[in-house]
Amino acid sequence: MKLHHIEGHIQTILLAEYAEKLLLLDGCCRSDIVILQHFISQNLQRKLSDLTLVVVTHMHPDHAGAANKLRQLTGCKIATANVSGQWYSGIDGRLMHLTDILLAKWVAKRMKKPLVNIWYSSQLIADYKLDDGECLPGFSDWVALSTQGHTDRDLSLHHLPSNKIYVADLMVKVKNRYIPPFPIFYPNRYRASLHKIITLQPRSLILAHGGEVILSVHDYQHLLQLAPQIPTTHWRTIKLAFWKKLGK
Numbered sequence: 512m513k514l515h516h517i518e519g520h521i522q523t524i525l526l527a528e529y530a531e532k533l534l535l536l537d538g539c540c541r542s543d544i545v546i547l548q549h550f551i552s553q554n555l556q557r558k559l560s561d562l563t564l565v566v567v568t569h570m571h572p573d574h575a576g577a578a579n580k581l582r583q584l585t586g587c588k589i590a591t592a593n594v595s596g597q598w599y600s601g602i603d604g605r606l607m608h609l610t611d612i613l614l615a616k617w618v619a620k621r622m623k624k625p626l627v628n629i630w631y632s633s634q635l636i637a638d639y640k641l642d643d644g645e646c647l648p649g650f651s652d653w654v655a656l657s658t659q660g661h662t663d664r665d666l667s668l669h670h671l672p673s674n675k676i677y678v679a680d681l682m683v684k685v686k687n688r689y690i691p692p693f694p695i696f697y698p699n700r701y702r703a704s705l706h707k708i709i710t711l712q713p714r715s716l717i718l719a720h721g722g723e724v725i726l727s728v729h730d731y732q733h734l735l736q737l738a739p740q741i742p743t744t745h746w747r748t749i750k751l752a753f754w755k756k757l758g759k
Contacts, residue, residue: 660701
């Protein structure tokens with residue numbers, strides 16, 4: 512297995528190459544499809560149909576945005592966490608979907624990335640739903656880990672032979688420090704997920720935003736100290752700003 516790190520719109524695209532098949536560790540942004548097509552056909556000299564599995568670690572625009580379209584283009588299967596229902600369900604869910612797209616656009620602007628279309632469906636029907644500790648279909652060297660907290664369905668992917676873990680948005684790297692992501696809907700689950708990763712003692716972690724890193728005991732302690740005790744979500748942030756404004 513060779514793991515390729517490709518610069519995506521606002522996150523790293525992680526493509527695992529095997530002799531007869533390809534695995535995409537996350538669903539990317541919609542605009543990353545062109546980048547992925549070019550890399551597979553030009554850099555790897557492979558057919559796009561060699562892509563057999565796409566894992567969607569959670570439903571945010573830079574992790575699920577390309578999944579549905581890639582399945583249409585390649586016939587690949589999509590794997591997600593075994594959680595019932597849709598993340599973006601109901602009126603509140605649709606509003607959150609729009610908010611997350613706007614947040615991704617804001618991040619892209621701060622990164623000085625070009626304006627591109629990152630719209631994607633808020634609904635995703637998976638071909639495979641993975642439980643904690645289950646091997647990826649067709650890729651038994653990878654194991655899915657339930658690492659909820661950021662949302663209710665976050666997955667990390669553990670490559671057993673190398674003992675490296677792709678943790679998606681379990682943490683982000685900002686100015687050489689590791690901090691919890693925004694939002695965190697389930698703070699207790701989030702801290703439990705951090706402890707799960709610490710217990711596994713991985714050789715390294717691969718972040719969607721920050722590359723491959725090795726965390727020290729101090730880094731993990733810092734993350735746990737920063738982990739919120741109450742949810743930090745879009746709606747709570749808006750309410751807090753509103754009440755602060757009234758307080759003035």
